[in-house]
Amino acid sequence: MATPIKTLKEIPREELFTPGHRLCAGCGIPQLVRMVLKAIPGPKVIVNATGCLEVATTIYPYTSWKVPWVHNAFENVAATAAGIEAAFKALEKKRGVKRPKIIALAGDGGTFDIGLQALSGALERGHDMIFICYDNEAYMNTGIQRSGATPRGAATTTTPAGSVVPGKIERKKDLMGIAISHGVRYAATMNPAYPVDMYNKIVKAASVEGPTVLHYFCPCPTGWRFDTAKSIEVSRLAVQTRYWPLYEYEDGTYRINVVVRNPRPLEDFLKLQGRFAHLLRPENKHILEQLKRDVEENWNRLMKLAGLS
Amino acid sequence: MSVRPLSWRELPAAPVITEAGSALRYKTGSWRALRPVIDRGKCIKCLLCWVYCPEPAIIRGEDDGVEVDYDYCKGCGICANECPVKAISMVEEG
Ligand code: SF4
Ligand code: SF4
Numbered sequence: 001m002a003t004p005i006k007t008l009k010e011i012p013r014e015e016l017f018t019p020g021h022r023l024c025a026g027c028g029i030p031q032l033v034r035m036v037l038k039a040i041p042g043p044k045v046i047v048n049a050t051g052c053l054e055v056a057t058t059i060y061p062y063t064s065w066k067v068p069w070v071h072n073a074f075e076n077v078a079a080t081a082a083g084i085e086a087a088f089k090a091l092e093k094k095r096g097v098k099r100p101k102i103i104a105l106a107g108d109g110g111t112f113d114i115g116l117q118a119l120s121g122a123l124e125r126g127h128d129m130i131f132i133c134y135d136n137e138a139y140m141n142t143g144i145q146r147s148g149a150t151p152r153g154a155a156t157t158t159t160p161a162g163s164v165v166p167g168k169i170e171r172k173k174d175l176m177g178i179a180i181s182h183g184v185r186y187a188a189t190m191n192p193a194y195p196v197d198m199y200n201k202i203v204k205a206a207s208v209e210g211p212t213v214l215h216y217f218c219p220c221p222t223g224w225r226f227d228t229a230k231s232i233e234v235s236r237l238a239v240q241t242r243y244w245p246l247y248e249y250e251d252g253t254y255r256i257n258v259v260v261r262n263p264r265p266l267e268d269f270l271k272l273q274g275r276f277a278h279l280l281r282p283e284n285k286h287i288l289e290q291l292k293r294d295v296e297e298n299w300n301r302l303m304k305l306a307g308l309s
Numbered sequence: 310m311s312v313r314p315l316s317w318r319e320l321p322a323a324p325v326i327t328e329a330g331s332a333l334r335y336k337t338g339s340w341r342a343l344r345p346v347i348d349r350g351k352c353i354k355c356l357l358c359w360v361y362c363p364e365p366a367i368i369r370g371e372d373d374g375v376e377v378d379y380d381y382c383k384g385c386g387i388c389a390n391e392c393p394v395k396a397i398s399m400v401e402e403g
Contacts, residue, residue: 008355008356008357008359008360009356009373011356011360013369015365017365018330018332018333019332019333019337019364019365019366019378019380019381020332020333020334020335020336020337020381021332021337021364022335022337023363025340025363025383025384025385026363026383026385026386026387027363028363029363030363030364030365031360031361031363034365057332058326059332059335060324060326061326061328061331062326062331062332062334062335063326063328063329063330063331063332064330064332065329065330066329066330067329192361195360195361221385227386228385228386228387229385229386229387229389229390229399230390231361231363231385231387232361232387232390232391233390233391
């Protein structure tokens, strides 16, 4: 079991995820993957849903993975992880095999939408696994279609911003709420601009027996249309504007890890991204106001849950 | 062709890659239009570029000094954008 860290220097050097993958320049997925593989030492199995991560890191005969890894469909990553966990439990009982950590990785499509029923089942049955969603807020791998994780107002190829409809009109689903309502003991949000926080949350999730859920903000220069160099800058702004609150839920208690007392204007986060460009035009003010309200309501709700208001 | 085609019974149930990390043989450095150049004199060894690089193409030395692995660096520019002391500049390739 790894122990919590305070500085970047304490992050282990060993890389079990190699370069040579075909993820876009500036992609936000590898920062998560590298941290997961570093923060969870010892034997582990990665179960990967269909999505950018799977497609771009295992183009036959190449793989970026130095740990056992299995791909399954969009809809059943949690079911596959659950099956592997059950198999290792049987092997442990019968032959004393040491159980590896089972880690499921899925994008928002494989979590919020297509993978949701398998996730719900696995959480309800209580399998010992860590489920991690890298959320880039649309189906990026198949061509930037909207998902249940796409925020209100964002333009995607299936919710283009036009003169009648200003991007996606519905609000984003609350994945953390869904996970917590299943009775998981630990769930947390993460962001690549806060690597120490991310590392410690992975360590904590791995120390809990039973299912845990981690929800990662995953910047996507291709789908969100921003300069590849700005991935971390955009991610940091997501926290500083309260768009992406960093918080955790542990055995009934909510804790906000970065309490943003004086938030930056939401526009600072939006204006770097092409998917939100239309929101800054006067005719779309109403949808911008709705999105701001979504952000504010969510923040106030969490502050209450964390006993800070 | 002297190779006997496999019957369906002989095919693996799914594609299996048995060589861990074989992607190392696929060099992505050719994607790069801008090259990050680190000024080692300015670097304060904070390791942010090492943590934030998506490839990873920043090599962390024994003394926590950093170097770019140009075999794989795609030239995204995250490292230069995030370096707190501006020790990394992006220069045009070619
Ligand atoms: S430019 Fe991007 S890929 Fe290249 S070393 Fe910097 S962070 Fe890594
Ligand atoms: S971010 Fe800049 S100062 Fe920090 S290790 Fe990299 S080059 Fe050095």
